[in-house]
Amino acid sequence: MEAVLREQAQAPDEATLAARFRAGDREAFEEIVTLHRRCLYGIARRMLRRHEDADEAAQMAFVRAWSARARFRGDAQLRTWLTRIVLNVSKSMLSARRIEHELPEELSWADAAQTDPGTRIDRVRLRHELRHAVAGLPPRQREVVMLKVYEGRTHREVAEILELSEGAVKAHLHQAVSNLRRGLATGKQMENA
Amino acid sequence: MDCASFENRLTELLGGDSATDTKRETLAELKQHAASCPECHGAGVLVELAGLPPEQRDPLDLPPDSYWEGFNASVATRLDEQQASRASDGAGRRRLIAAASIVAALAVGWSLRGWIDPGPSGARQVAEERSTADPEWSRLEELILLASPEELAEALRGLPGEWSGVAASGWTHGDSGLGGDWMPDIDDLNETDQTDLMDWLDRLESSERRPTS
Numbered sequence: 206m207e208a209v210l211r212e213q214a215q216a217p218d219e220a221t222l223a224a225r226f227r228a229g230d231r232e233a234f235e236e237i238v239t240l241h242r243r244c245l246y247g248i249a250r251r252m253l254r255r256h257e258d259a260d261e262a263a264q265m266a267f268v269r270a271w272s273a274r275a276r277f278r279g280d281a282q283l284r285t286w287l288t289r290i291v292l293n294v295s296k297s298m299l300s301a302r303r304i305e306h307e308l309p310e311e312l313s314w315a316d317a318a319q320t321d322p323g324t325r326i327d328r329v330r331l332r333h334e335l336r337h338a339v340a341g342l343p344p345r346q347r348e349v350v351m352l353k354v355y356e357g358r359t360h361r362e363v364a365e366i367l368e369l370s371e372g373a374v375k376a377h378l379h380q381a382v383s384n385l386r387r388g389l390a391t392g393k394q395m396e397n398a
Numbered sequence: 399m400d401c402a403s404f405e406n407r408l409t410e411l412l413g414g415d416s417a418t419d420t421k422r423e424t425l426a427e428l429k430q431h432a433a434s435c436p437e438c439h440g441a442g443v444l445v446e447l448a449g450l451p452p453e454q455r456d457p458l459d460l461p462p463d464s465y466w467e468g469f470n471a472s473v474a475t476r477l478d479e480q481q482a483s484r485a486s487d488g489a490g491r492r493r494l495i496a497a498a499s500i501v502a503a504l505a506v507g508w509s510l511r512g513w514i515d516p517g518p519s520g521a522r523q524v525a526e527e528r529s530t531a532d533p534e535w536s537r538l539e540e541l542i543l544l545a546s547p548e549e550l551a552e553a554l555r556g557l558p559g560e561w562s563g564v565a566a567s568g569w570t571h572g573d574s575g576l577g578g579d580w581m582p583d584i585d586d587l588n589e590t591d592q593t594d595l596m597d598w599l600d601r602l603e604s605s606e607r608r609p610t611s
Contacts, residue, residue: 231474238470246469247458256461260469267473268480331443332456354412357452375413382409382444386401389440 223283227274234274238267241284245291251351252295262298266291281365289366292348338388346381353378399431404438411448425449 225233242263249262269290270277277286339350345367352363353374360371367374399407407424409415425445432442447455 235470235474238473242466242469243460247460250458251456264469264473264476268476271477272480331446334443335447335456353414354447355452355456357414360413375409378413379405379409382412383405385444386405386408386438386441389443390437 219283220279223277223279226283227277227279229274234267234271237270237283237287241287242267244284245287248288248291248351248356249295251355252292253298258298262291262295266294269294282362285362285365288352289368292366296344334389335385338385341388342381342384346377346384349374349377350381399427401431401435401437404428404431404435404441408441408444408448412444414452 222233222236226237245266246259246263249266250256250259253259253262266287270287273290277283339347342350348367349363352358352366353360358366360374363369363374364371369377408428411421411424411428425448428445428448429442432438432445
């Protein structure tokens with residue numbers, strides 16, 4: 206966390222950085238990688254689950270961003286534009302390599318730090334149950350849930366990333382919640398049967 | 399509260415649309431409904447989730463700081479390798495020209511076989527003319543002569559988004575007749591277009607049909 210804050214504190218003005226990046230300044234690009242690498246890796250990790258795949262996708266996304274720097278017009282935030290790229294790279298990897306949405310049950314660092322065993326088990330159970338349910342959603346709804354619910358992006362940002370209207374984002378989220386409610390109800394009924 | 403209201407309010411909470419001062423009250427009502435409604439009981443986990451800030455809903459196990467030190471270096475290496483391979487002895491450029499040519503030929507072949515002339519003679523003429531100039535064109539000949547109009551159309555549909563439109567519109571430069579110079583000018587392409595096109599060619603080659611006789 207300290208490292209993240211340190212990197213953000215050292216961040217230069219985004220418009221200046223973006224202009225240098227567009228002009229082909231490798232140092233500016235390096236700064237952009239440092240600023241956004243955790244974010245891109247996180248998106249890829251949520252999509253692909255395995256560290257090795259997320260690492261590959263995040264690196265490929267940055268390489269693509271460099272290649273496409275002339276297309277970045279600055280009317281969106283760099284983070285939004287980069288998120289769109291890593292999302293597309295991750296989707297390509299999913300379809301090309303037929304990577305399944307894996308659902309590892311390992312404890313996260315946050316869980317491991319939780320000393321009350323009951324709370325720890327509840328959190329793992331909650332997360333596991335939800336990951337299964339979310340993995341069963343149609344792709345677009347899954348993307349909206351990932352960006353909105355887990356990443357906490359604004360409607361506007363999600364709309365820009367997915368190239369949808371804000372209304373469509375809200376509709377996808379509502380549909381996803383509806384599907385999750387029904388899916389989780391079925392799961393509970395099967396459990397209780 | 400009925401199930402429809404439950405869904406609406408849960409969506410608002412998860413989407414961050416609820417006012418902060420009423421959030422606790424809404425959560426309590428949602429929990430109450432989930433506890434008493436068999437249809438919504440399973441969605442109790444979503445209510446629990448909505449009560450957490452986004453960063454705590456499914457925290458990722460991020461790699462340690464030491465990993466990030468190597469990350470930038472790996473990206474820089476990939477970038478250098480990509481640029482070096484494109485610059486080395488023009489091989490990348492020749493391949494790119496071939497890829498661009500295939501797109502153009504597919505568009506023309508599709509037109510000839512699907513729209514204008516159902517026979518392969520026009521396509522054959524194009525393919526033969528070009529194959530003498532560049533060995534990569536033997537692949538074109540094979541593609542055009544063996545593929546059905548549907549398969550050609552399918553190949554075009556497999557192109558990255560922007561390229562589909564370009565190819566479907568014929569993508570002609572200079573004289574648009576068959577005997578003219580309709581080779582696309584790859585210098586007009588930016589690096590992303592080039593990468594997209596190369597990726598598409600790789601996919602096309604991996605699924606390419608071979609003559610059976």
